[in-house]
Amino acid sequence: MSLVAPPFVDTGTDIGLHIVAAVVLVGVIVAVVAAFWKLHELPIQKAHESGHRQLGLITILTWIGFVWHWVWVLAIIVAFLDAEKAIIRLRDIWRHGTLDEPQKTSVQQRQSIGSHPEGDKSC
Numbered sequence: 001m002s003l004v005a006p007p008f009v010d011t012g013t014d015i016g017l018h019i020v021a022a023v024v025l026v027g028v029i030v031a032v033v034a035a036f037w038k039l040h041e042l043p044i045q046k047a048h049e050s051g052h053r054q055l056g057l058i059t060i061l062t063w064i065g066f067v068w069h070w071v072w073v074l075a076i077i078v079a080f081l082d083a084e085k086a087i088i089r090l091r092d093i094w095r096h097g098t099l100d101e102p103q104k105t106s107v108q109q110r111q112s113i114g115s116h117p118e119g120d121k122s123c
Helices: 012-040 042-050 055-064 069-080 083-096 106-114
Strands: none
Touching (some): 042 055
16 A cells, blocks of 8 residues: 555445445434424423413424524424513512512511401400
8 A cells, every 4th residue: 555545445445434424424414404303393392381361473483494594493492481470570570669579469468457466356
């Protein structure tokens, strides 16, 4: 074998290495496609797990996201965001300024004003 000649040329090893390279190439392509598919189905899986009310919307947004990727981002947001809890949280922040200490509602305030600490209501 010469230092200038490429190794494994015109031998049986050459064909074997081409077959190994083809198998590795196909394996990598299949792995990348499978990983892309799993990642792309993430919003639907999350919606199924949490019993999301907008499962149909999330599914459609995910499928449209194959063509327009920004729609897939919208599907992720809808799937992971519980809109009802988020609106309640924003409402509480707006009313009370913080969520560190829950504020008493007006019913709880009236009950605490009208009751005695000893439980005796006659004064």
